[in-house]
Amino acid sequence: MNDQELASMVVDIDLQGTGAFTQNIGKINRANRLYDSSIKAITAGTKDFEQSLDDMKKVSVLTEKKLQGQKAKAEQLRKQYDQLSQQKGKDAKETAKLAKETENLLIRYNKSVAQVKRTEMALGALNSKIQEQGSEFRQVSKDAEKSLSSIQDDLKVLNSEYGKTAASMVKMGSESEHLYQQSQHLEKVLGLEKRAVEELRKKYEAAKREKGEDAKATKDSLVELNQTISLMNKTGNALNDLNHKIDDSKKTWTVFGRIVEVSSEKLDTARERMEGIRGAIKAGFVAGAAAGGFGMLKLAIDVDSSQKRIQGQLGVTGAEAKKLNGITQSLWKEGFGEDMAEVRQGLIQVRQNIKGLNSGDLKQVTKDSLTLAEVFDADVNEVTRAGSNVMKGFGTSSKEAFDLMAWGAQNGLNFSNEMFDNLSEYAPLYKKMGFSATEYFQLLKKGTDSGVYNLDYINDAMKEFQIRVKDGSKGVAEGFGQLSSKTKQVWSDFNQGKATVKDVHNAVINDLKNMDN
Known part of the structure; x- marks a missing residue:
């Protein structure tokens, strides 16, 4: 019997009939011995080595079956103990004999219960190890x-x-x-x-x-x-x-x-600027400069001109540009971006698309934007526009907006590579419909889990819904006339300005869930 057959093995323990107690216990013991030998066959030779995930799953299945057998045995012992306890004392001649049998049976039952607990603990530890081995972090x-x-x-x-x-x-x-x-x-x-x-x-x-x-x-x-x-x-x-x-x-x-x-003038200038890029070398990306002879000189010039580029693109004062350039260099030292130009452009796009950030928030949002863009293969400009509209649309902080976008991307909302564009377009609309930022992302998650073709389909459907409920047409009125009295009341409140599109949407969805077809 191979490993696969062992793992899928089921031993028939039929205790439903009128079989004697000793026969039932015998069936269970034989089954558990077979499970033990199967586990031993799978784990043979792995004492000094870590078991494979596949083998551990097989052992888990067999241990679960063994546990069920042990529980059945404990139940049989308990029933027999109860039966003997009731008989004891009915016949004076048999009292001493029954008392001894009852005492032995109680000991066997307690041992069986203890064995069940040990197996449960072993199974729990094994399943925890399976979960740990299957984790992304472990791999x-x-x-x-x-x-x-x-x-x-x-x-x-x-x-x-x-x-x-x-x-x-x-x-x-x-x-x-x-x-x-x-x-x-x-x-x-x-x-x-x-x-x-x-x-x-x-x-x-x-x-x-x-x-x-x-x-x-x-x-x-x-x-x-x-x-x-x-x-x-x-x-x-x-x-x-x-x-x-x-x-x-x-x-x-x-x-x-x-x-x-190089010329003496260029060499002297570059060396004077090397102190300015010493932090850049510490960022760990100096190896890229070896791609060409003038890589290091170009790096020095890039650092030196970064402040002027920031000032030119944002139209800020020299002092402000110097401050922003310091944030750019700090982010690069921390390992963000392929080069300082990428970090600088990311910071500029954050500053242009999201107004009113202080230095600390600007640095953090730039970090988040660069990370989201890299991990989910998006453009930094897309990410920052999305973040800006989530913040403006729902009135959230930059931290909450980017935390929600990271949660959304990690939970599959970017499956059609349009999450950030959709957020830019639709976030303000959902706020007007009465949804909070968290509710909006949860709605998108439910739509994604249902298997829609793309994210835009969900947003377009909601956009069309809010248009229809507002138009007051005869067809819409007739449709609401067929819904529950509770939903009709919400619809009436909405027409009087006392309810939101979200309230109407939730009421309609609840009615649809309760319909047979």
């Missing part, structure tokens, strides 16, 4: 551990190879070549450390989604991520300092192992 954690182990091995090999090369360079007395090899080595180390940060960031995000920000697993993941980022920052700073030393007298600059020849 992401396992993938991250595997990747980090590989990265550690690569780092060991890299450091070993560099040790040999460095020793050779010292013997040859080639200082410039030694610096060049050191620069190449740090570049490779930085690349591996960046990979580690990316893996740990996935783990942290998975923990936050599944367990919440305040969970211990989430906090531990964040600490691990921050420690790795700190290590990467040190490597980036060391690489940056080293590249300043290489071939300075020849007016050349080695950027991640590539020789960049």
Whole structure:
């Protein structure tokens, strides 16, 4: 019998007939022995290894069947005990014998009940483990551990190879070549450390989604991520300092192992600006600059011109542009955006689409917008317009609006890739119909769960409904005339301005639910 057959096995325990007590107990014991042997066959050889999710599910099914058998046994023992207890004392000659049998039966019954409790506990622990193994966070954690182990091995090999090369360079007395090899080595180390940060960031995000920000697993993941980022920052700073030393007298600059020849004026200007981008290197995205010889110089120029771009696009004062540029650089350091240009543009779109945010809210909304746009493959402008209209339409705070959008996207509302556009268009309308922001998202969730073709279908249906209930046509009046007296009263209140479209909608839906066809 293979694993699949064992897991699906059902042993017939027929206790409905008039079989004797000992026969019933015998049936149950044989069934449970068979379940035990089946479990043993599935788990054989896995003592020192973690069971697969599939095997644990099979064992769970068999344990559940075993538990039912144990409960049936306990019930049989209880019935027999009750029967003997009633007989005891009826016949004086049999009293002593029955008393002994009753006492033994009570002991057997108590042991059986204890066995049921142990099996229930074991089954609960097993099902918890199944749930844990099936979680997104566990899978992401396992993938991250595997990747980090590989990265550690690569780092060991890299450091070993560099040790040999460095020793050779010292013997040859080639200082410039030694610096060049050191620069190449740090570049490779930085690349591996960046990979580690990316893996740990996935783990942290998975923990936050599944367990919440305040969970211990989430906090531990964040600490691990921050420690790795700190290590990467040190490597980036060391690489940056080293590249300043290489071939300075020849007016050349080695950027991640590539020789960049520039004019003295450009080199001096770039070096003066390097302090401004030191934080950018700490963000962990310096490896991207190695794509071209002038990558680092371009980065320096981008940082320097970012403030002017902000001032030009938003029409703010120099002081305000400097403040906004500081937020842009801070967000990039925290790992948002592919480059500072993307973060800056995101901040500009937030500022243009959502008015009146203070510095703290502006930074948080920009974070949320960039994250939602990246995770759900949307445009930052779409996200910010949606957030703005949810805030204006329902009078919510920026936090509530973006929390609701994140909840909606995570719960499938973006299945047709139009959630943010729909929110921009319809959020103000739903407020006028009497819905709160939370009620609006819940309505969209119910429509999505019902299997509609796209999100626009739900919003269009509600838009058409509110148009029809307001037009006062003969057909609408006749339709409401066929509904319940309670709904007719709501309809009457609506026509007198005492009820909302939401009230009418809820009353009609309730009537439809109670109809036979």
